[in-house]
Amino acid sequence: MTSPRFSSSDPILILQDVHMQFGGVTALKGIRYQVPRGIVQSIIGPNGAGKTTLLNCISGVLHPTEGRISFLGRRVEREPPHRIAALGMSRTFQHVALFPQMSVLENVMVGRHVRTRSGFWAAGLRTRSMRREEAAIGRDARAWLDFVGLADAAHLPAGALPLGKQKILEIARALATDPALLLLDEPAGGLNTRETEELGELIGRIKERGTTVILVEHDMNLVMTISDRILVLYYGQPLASGVPDEIKENPEVIQAYLGDEWTPDEGAPIMNGQL
């Protein structure tokens, strides 16, 4: 699915002068950035900095008003979300968007159908080949539930799970397409400390599988613990980029986001859990 000119050492994602205007609001002002393959790349910044808008542009939910986005060597800034998903990108949303009446397993199977030939609704017609495909999808979905630690809940209605597990289920559903790039929009929102630690451990295992992760997150403990690189957005522009220690010690970042009261010696800043 990658471009013939794409080499495995090329950045998986290249943003060139990405600009997004909503009427009078400029949400992104010419973002230039590259994400190498196989890392956890976090994007942080205060409310309204443009983080979700950037994820929406990358995943095709929004089309930037200007600029180019290349994913696996292909231009995608004018592609719809399903085409980008089929190229190998998957995402979760800030607010849980599961089918609450469907089982945990079925929710993961819905995610997998993005890549099947028959599609989820056509599968209802149930030809023999479709049934075989369906059975294979069921097996894969179980394997993903096992991977994220939800195998025991496979037959429960998704809506019956506590929020923390629903968020993990969303990640399982996004993983069901076996994406090269996974975008996570505030996965730790609403999670307690233990759930957030488990989430961090899961993201680490996703990376170990070879999936690149882009994480938009306010929980600084999580970000500083699991990120290979951090991009700081401020009013729609990159303010800084680097490894966690560089970001923690960057005076502009400290000044702009973290407040004067925090110093790097105190460890990762939390600011009431929020930037």
Ligand SMILES: Nc1ncnc2c1ncn2[C@@H]1O[C@H](COP(=O)(O)OP(=O)(O)OP(=O)(O)O)[C@@H](O)[C@H]1O
């Ligand atoms: N659909 C839209 N129409 C108009 N303005 C929008 C739209 N989406 C986002 N914006 C504006 O764009 C700017 C960036 O918003 P965005 O949600 O991307 O920020 P964010 O960094 O994700 O914030 P948060 O941390 O609160 O989620 C904000 O000023 C927001 O009000």
